Amino acid sequence: MKIIMAEHAGFCFGVKRAVNAISEALKNNPEVWTIGLPIHNPQEVSRLEALGLRVAEDESEIPSGAKVLIRAHGEPLSVIEKLKARNIDVEDMTCPFVKKAQDMAARLSRENYYIVLLGDKNHPEIKGILGHIVCDNNSGNQDENTKNYHAVPSAGNNSADIEHNVFAEAAHDANANFSHCDDSSGSVEGNISVKKAQGSHGNSEVVANEEEAEKVSRHTRIALISQTTQREERLSKVAGILTRKTSELHVCNTICKATAERQEAVRELVRNHNVDGVVLIGGRASANTAKLRDIIQAEGVSVLWVEEEKEITENINWFSDKKTIGIAAGASTPEWLIDRAKINIAELQGS
Numbered sequence: 001m002k003i004i005m006a007e008h009a010g011f012c013f014g015v016k017r018a019v020n021a022i023s024e025a026l027k028n029n030p031e032v033w034t035i036g037l038p039i040h041n042p043q044e045v046s047r048l049e050a051l052g053l054r055v056a057e058d059e060s061e062i063p064s065g066a067k068v069l070i071r072a073h074g075e076p077l078s079v080i081e082k083l084k085a086r087n088i089d090v091e092d093m094t095c096p097f098v099k100k101a102q103d104m105a106a107r108l109s110r111e112n113y114y115i116v117l118l119g120d121k122n123h124p125e126i127k128g129i130l131g132h133i134v135c136d137n138n139s140g141n142q143d144e145n146t147k148n149y150h151a152v153p154s155a156g157n158n159s160a161d162i163e164h165n166v167f168a169e170a171a172h173d174a175n176a177n178f179s180h181c182d183d184s185s186g187s188v189e190g191n192i193s194v195k196k197a198q199g200s201h202g203n204s205e206v207v208a209n210e211e212e213a214e215k216v217s218r219h220t221r222i223a224l225i226s227q228t229t230q231r232e233e234r235l236s237k238v239a240g241i242l243t244r245k246t247s248e249l250h251v252c253n254t255i256c257k258a259t260a261e262r263q264e265a266v267r268e269l270v271r272n273h274n275v276d277g278v279v280l281i282g283g284r285a286s287a288n289t290a291k292l293r294d295i296i297q298a299e300g301v302s303v304l305w306v307e308e309e310k311e312i313t314e315n316i317n318w319f320s321d322k323k324t325i326g327i328a329a330g331a332s333t334p335e336w337l338i339d340r341a342k343i344n345i346a347e348l349q350g351s
Helices: 013-026 042-051 077-085 096-110 124-130 166-170 232-242 257-272 287-298 310-314 335-348
Strands: 002-005 032-035 053-056 067-070 089-092 114-118 204-207 221-226 248-252 277-281 302-306 324-329
Touching: 002 335, 013 032, 013 042, 013 067, 013 096, 042 053, 077 089, 096 114, 096 124, 096 221, 096 248, 114 124, 114 232, 124 204, 221 232, 232 248, 257 277, 257 287, 257 324, 277 287, 277 335, 287 302, 287 324, 302 310, 310 335, 324 335
Parallel strands: 002 324, 032 053, 032 067, 067 089, 114 204, 114 221, 221 248, 277 302, 277 324
Antiparallel strands: none
16 A cells, blocks of 8 residues: 655644643743643643643633743633733734734724634634724724725735725636735734624624625625635635625735645645545644545545544554555644554554
């Protein structure tokens, strides 16, 4: 049996950064707290808990004076403010890509854009972004004659300032190449008065797919911001739908580069290497791993999603008719778990 590894797999930069920060903090603190699981991989969480990690359901469970690390998914500003008010040592390890989405949501809501978030409304990243949206804003609308789009140009695009209708028209193409938005104002944290995010009403809304985007009401100005683990094809399609809902659409491609790399690596694996199946390693609650599964299945290839290596031997019959196996892993899967899975797969050859 031939085994082929996807070019990009395992911990992304943001997750690796957060896990390393927890490990370093535990060298100087008997306990380190996070609100919610620091990553969606139970095996890695168990390893960290054995070293002193404590996971709280919400900020009220954390004792005053404790050490807290904000996980890569981020938290609402209100949560961070409550922690600091209780003399809790807060180290913010929000992924830079998630932080960009938070800052864009804050800035664009201040500019009176109706914020549409593309993602899972129950995911902690989306909840955190909602918690950065400014409500009851009195800054007023821009002059109709000065509206435009500002984006960092993709390769081959010489214009950073994209006029009102150009970006919207491009969104109709399912292969539109959206570039990452440039928050030229810098981080807005600490410079705004944050009030309660409105969630599914008021000045923001979360949509999971194209069908939900069709239900968005018409607004003068809409800003579309993506959860970092979304697929670019879906972002493009949702943007195309929203062009019919507004006279001004600001599209932010806040999809993480590592997410895009892993998705493209999986496509390359199944399209160019004639694999009979793919073993996908990652936590069941991992949104980015679920997206990899969807991509593999969309290509018509069988996928075995395992959370730990023992599931490989438990599903030995899945391997019986396969000559070439691909291996992929989500962005919250540690390297040590990938290595164990690879060893187990290799041992099947001798069984």
